[in-house]
Amino acid sequence: xxxxxxMEGPVTLSEEAFLTINCTYTATGYPSLFWYVQYxxxxxxxxxxxxxxxxxxxxxxFEATYRKETTSFHLExxxxxxxxxxxxxxxxxxxxxxxYDKVIFGPGTSLSVIP
Amino acid sequence: DAGITQSPxxxxxxxxxxxxxxxxQTENHRYMYWYRQDPGHGLRLIHYSYxxxxxxxxxxxxxxxxxxSKTEDFLLTLESATSSQTSVYFCAxxxxxxxxxxxxxxxTRLSIL
Numbered sequence: 001x002x003x004x005x006x007m008e009g010p011v012t013l014s015e016e017a018f019l020t021i022n023c024t025y026t027a028t029g030y031p032s033l034f035w036y037v038q039y040x041x042x043x044x045x046x047x048x049x050x051x052x053x054x055x056x057x058x059x060x061x062f063e064a065t066y067r068k069e070t071t072s073f074h075l076e077x078x079x080x081x082x083x084x085x086x087x088x089x090x091x092x093x094x095x096x097x098x099x100y101d102k103v104i105f106g107p108g109t110s111l112s113v114i115p
Numbered sequence: 116d117a118g119i120t121q122s123p124x125x126x127x128x129x130x131x132x133x134x135x136x137x138x139x140q141t142e143n144h145r146y147m148y149w150y151r152q153d154p155g156h157g158l159r160l161i162h163y164s165y166x167x168x169x170x171x172x173x174x175x176x177x178x179x180x181x182x183x184s185k186t187e188d189f190l191l192t193l194e195s196a197t198s199s200q201t202s203v204y205f206c207a208x209x210x211x212x213x214x215x216x217x218x219x220x221x222x223t224r225l226s227i228l
Contacts, residue, residue: 034216043119043205043219044158089158093215103217105158 002027004106006090012112013080021075021109023064023090031092033057033066033073038087038108047075047088080113087111118142119220121206127226134193136223138206140186146209147189148173148217149181151202158205164189196227 006023013019025033032051036044048057053068062077073090090106118141128134138147149161150173160173162181170181178200180192193200203224207217 032215036219041221043207043221044217046216046218049216102160107155107157 002031002092002104004090004092004104006088006106007109008107010110010112012114015082015113015115016079017113019075019077019080019084019111021088021090021111023073023075023106025071025073025090025092025104027071027092027104030094032094033064034091034093034103035062035064035073035075036089036091036105038089040086044089051094080111082113082115085111085113119206119208119218121204121220121223123223124221125224127228128196129228130197131195134196134225134227136191136204136206136225138189138191138220140189140206140208142208142210142218143186144208144210144218145186146211147183148207148209149179149189149191150205150207151175151200152205152222153202161191161204198227201225201227 003026034049035047037047038044048059050057050066053066056065064073064075087108087110089108091103093103120139122137146165148163150158152158159175161175161179162173164170164183182190203222205222206220209215209217
């Protein structure tokens, strides 16, 4: 069935380190892909999205490229800050065989950035 | 930020009591959703709505009911709360169908003793 797999972490990095959070998916058709971020005590916020193969989503220094050939949507940032500490969720939607706008979320990856 | 307000933000109640959580939006979006978030399970869809008085079940709907009498309000009711329904509940909205991001409220932390 349709699914999203991502490293669960926790991931701990020093400030200014390079970040990669891997996300792979299984889906029918041509889904859209998203990264959401959740700060403590808050709801999920859309970080970036890509709607077709080879699209690159970017926001706040984060980037992810929709790779259809590897069914991946890895999140990257060149230099993380303490304020990036949060939980990151990879997600997909736009599935063909659903009766509603189903979104499938990955389990989330907890990131902690230390000074 | 999308105008989504969840109330209450925190609630503690006892097993067997009814509980209603409210989601209010000011975006006039057609689609609204209720999720629960639990460690080890991520986000799971409880119910969703695709218009006034139009609702349907998600993947974990047992023990929950919903109502939507106005575009802006989506209510989630636990008729007789159980300890397994202790969770953080999130409301989300989306503008249209297909390939659209959802926008989330800040959540309600519900504890059932």
